[in-house]
Amino acid sequence: MSLHPTVAAVTARLVERSRPGRDAYLSRVDAAKGDGTQRRHLSCGNLAHGFAACGPEDKAALRDGPAANIAIINSYNDMLSAHQPYERYPELIRHLAREHGATAQVAGGVPAMCDGVTQGQPGMEMSLFSRDLIAMATAVSLSHDMFDGAMYLGICDKIVPGLLIGALSFGQLPAIFIPSGPMPSGISNEEKSKVRQAYAEGKANRAELLEAEARSYHSAGTCTFYGTANSNQMLMEIMGLHLPGSSFVLPDTPLRDALTAEAVKRMLQITVLGSEYTPVGRMIDERSIVNGVIGLHATGGSTNHLLHLVAIARAAGIDLRWDDFDALSGVIPLLARVYPNGYADVNHFHDAGGMTFLIDQLLDAGLLHGDVRTVAGQGMDAYRQVPGIDAHGNLEYRPVSKESGNRGVLRAASEPFRADGGLRMLSGNVGKAVIKISSVPEDRMVIEAPAVVFDHQNDIKAAFERGELNRDFIAVVRFQGPRANGMPELHKLTPTLSVLQDRGHRVALLTDGRMSGASGRVPAAIHVTPEAEAGGPIGKIRDGDMVRLDAHAGTVQVLVADDEWSQRVCATADLAGNQFGMGRELFAIFRNAANTADAGAGVF
Structure with a gap:
C-alpha cells in the first residue's frame, strides 16, 4: 500500500522546515562517532577510574579488550510500581552482556516521580520539569564517555521522554528502551471511576475510595489505564526503540526476560563495533516522529505528548508543530478504545492483538512509514511479528493475526471506532x-x-x-x-x-x-x-x-x-x-x- 498523501505531505513539510536544525544536529552526531570502542581514547587515569569497581572478568575486558561496553541508565526505585521490576535488570543485563563477550555498567540513575502520587499536591508542580532534569541526568551519566551504546530502563510519564531527550544528546550512540510491563488487571477502570465520582458527591467515604484505588493499583508494573505511561510504551514501539511486541508483556515472566535478553543481543549488533551500526540520532528522524504522532491518534493517546514529542523532536533538530498533529488527526482513524477512552485496560488491548495488530493495520492502510530504521533492524515490518516462547524456552516470533481478538477494544483500519484521530x-x-x-x-x-x-x-x-x-x-x-x-x-x-x-x-x-x-x-x-x-x-x-x-x-x-x-x-x-x-x-x-x-x- 502506498503512503497516504496527507502523511507524505506532512512529513515532507516537516523535513523541509527542519532542514537547518536537522543538518546541524546530524553534523554533531557524525563528528562524535568514534572508531573502535569509545573508551580507547581515554587516558590511563581516566580508564582506571572507569573500571576500578568492576570484578576481574569485566575489568580485564574493559582494560584490554576490544568488545563493547554498554551503559545502563536506570530509573529504578521501589516505591513506584512501574519501576520496581527494574531492581534486578542491571545484574541480568551485565550477565547477558558477558555471555556475548561484552560488558555493561550502570552509568547512572535518573529520578522517577509518579503523577499518580503527586496528583493535586505541591509535588505535581515539579513533575513536568522533571523531564528536563532527567534529560540532564542522562547526559551526566553518559558524559564519562566509556560507552558504545545505552539501554534505557524507564516507563512513566516524564521518565521516557526525558531519557530519550538525553539519549539524543548522545546521538552517536545506539539506544534501546527496555520496558518492564504493566501490572495484571485489577478492578475495572469503570468501577474505580464510579467510586471516585461517588466520593466527590459525598456518597462514598475515604475508606471505600482507598479500597477501590488499592484494588486497582495493586502490584508491581505500570498502571493499566491508557495514560501517559502506557502512551510512552506505545511510542517507543511504534518509533522503533523497543523490540517488536515488547511494550505490554507482564513483568517477571519468561517472555519478558527473553525480550530483555534479545535486547542485549541486538544492542551489541548495532554498536559501531557490530555489523549494523544504528546511532539513535540518525535512527530517529522525521519519519519516526510522524509515526509517533500517528500512533497517538490511532490509540487516543496522552495529550502530554503534544508537549513531549515536540520536545523530543527539538532534541533531534526536528521542528515538529501542533499543526502537524492537527493535519494528521484528520486522516488517522481511531483503532483502539482503552480506558479512559473505553472500558478496557492495556492488558485487554495487548490480548486483543496490541501493538503488533495496530502497526500491521496502519502499515497495510498506508498510514505509517514502514521504511524507517529501528532497533530490530528490519524497518517496521519486523513489528508485525508477535513474540512468544517456544518449547525449548527460547524467544520466537510468529506472524500477527489479521483479526482482532476483541473488536470492542481493537479494530481493523477498515472499521475504526472513529474515522479521525483522538x-x-x-x-x-x-x-x-x-x-x-x-x-x-x-x-x-x-x-x-x-x-x-x-x-x-x-x-x-x-x-x-x-x-x-x-x-x-x-x-x-x-x-x-x-x-x-x-x-x-x-x-x-x-x-x-x-x-x-x-x-x-x-x-x-x-x-x-x-x-x-x-x-x-x-x-x-x-x-x-x-x-x-x-x-x-x-x-x-x-x-x-x-x-x-x-x-x-x-x-x-x-x-x-x-x-x-x-x-x-x-x-x-x-x-x-x-x-x-x-x-x-x-x-x-x-x-x-x-x-x-x-x-x-x-x-x-
Whole structure:
C-alpha cells in the first residue's frame, strides 16, 4: 500500500522546515562517532577510574579488550510500581552482556516521580520539569564517555521522554528502551471511576475510595489505564526503540526476560563495533516522529505528548508543530478504545492483538512509514511479528493475526471506532489549545456556556461543595502554565466535572495547565498558550463571559466584541504560594526559562 498523501505531505513539510536544525544536529552526531570502542581514547587515569569497581572478568575486558561496553541508565526505585521490576535488570543485563563477550555498567540513575502520587499536591508542580532534569541526568551519566551504546530502563510519564531527550544528546550512540510491563488487571477502570465520582458527591467515604484505588493499583508494573505511561510504551514501539511486541508483556515472566535478553543481543549488533551500526540520532528522524504522532491518534493517546514529542523532536533538530498533529488527526482513524477512552485496560488491548495488530493495520492502510530504521533492524515490518516462547524456552516470533481478538477494544483500519484521530488543535481569541476527543460524547463536542474563572484547581472543588456549580458553565482555570507553577496536571478535576456532566449540565474545561492521558469524557481545552502568567489572553476572561468550544471546527472563542476584547487588561495572580516548599524553590530556574506549551514547555 502506498503512503497516504496527507502523511507524505506532512512529513515532507516537516523535513523541509527542519532542514537547518536537522543538518546541524546530524553534523554533531557524525563528528562524535568514534572508531573502535569509545573508551580507547581515554587516558590511563581516566580508564582506571572507569573500571576500578568492576570484578576481574569485566575489568580485564574493559582494560584490554576490544568488545563493547554498554551503559545502563536506570530509573529504578521501589516505591513506584512501574519501576520496581527494574531492581534486578542491571545484574541480568551485565550477565547477558558477558555471555556475548561484552560488558555493561550502570552509568547512572535518573529520578522517577509518579503523577499518580503527586496528583493535586505541591509535588505535581515539579513533575513536568522533571523531564528536563532527567534529560540532564542522562547526559551526566553518559558524559564519562566509556560507552558504545545505552539501554534505557524507564516507563512513566516524564521518565521516557526525558531519557530519550538525553539519549539524543548522545546521538552517536545506539539506544534501546527496555520496558518492564504493566501490572495484571485489577478492578475495572469503570468501577474505580464510579467510586471516585461517588466520593466527590459525598456518597462514598475515604475508606471505600482507598479500597477501590488499592484494588486497582495493586502490584508491581505500570498502571493499566491508557495514560501517559502506557502512551510512552506505545511510542517507543511504534518509533522503533523497543523490540517488536515488547511494550505490554507482564513483568517477571519468561517472555519478558527473553525480550530483555534479545535486547542485549541486538544492542551489541548495532554498536559501531557490530555489523549494523544504528546511532539513535540518525535512527530517529522525521519519519519516526510522524509515526509517533500517528500512533497517538490511532490509540487516543496522552495529550502530554503534544508537549513531549515536540520536545523530543527539538532534541533531534526536528521542528515538529501542533499543526502537524492537527493535519494528521484528520486522516488517522481511531483503532483502539482503552480506558479512559473505553472500558478496557492495556492488558485487554495487548490480548486483543496490541501493538503488533495496530502497526500491521496502519502499515497495510498506508498510514505509517514502514521504511524507517529501528532497533530490530528490519524497518517496521519486523513489528508485525508477535513474540512468544517456544518449547525449548527460547524467544520466537510468529506472524500477527489479521483479526482482532476483541473488536470492542481493537479494530481493523477498515472499521475504526472513529474515522479521525483522538487529538485536535483549537485556536481562537484565547490563543492555541489542544483537546482529546476520543472519549468525548458527540453531543458534547460543542459547548457554549458562561465562564466561571478560577486561579487554583482547589477552588473548583470548593465551589462544587458549596453548590455553586449546578449549571452549565466552562471552568477557566488559569495560571497553571509552565512559567506560573510548572504546568501541573489537573486530573483531580475529572471526578467533579464528570459528576456535573452526568447530572445533565453542559460543562467543559479551559486551562493553560495539563490534563494528561487520563482526560476523558468532559471536553477539556488544555495547554492554552500563551499562558496567563506570560500575559496570554486567557487572563482576559471574566466570570460570565460566554465561551464557545467547538471541537468540530477546531475553535475556542470568548464571545466578546473585538474592540472590548482588545482593550481588556490581563489579570494577575499572587503566585507566592507556588514558589517554595516541597523542593519547588529549586525549580525557579526552570519556571523562569520555560518555553511555551507549543514549543514543548521545556528549558532546552
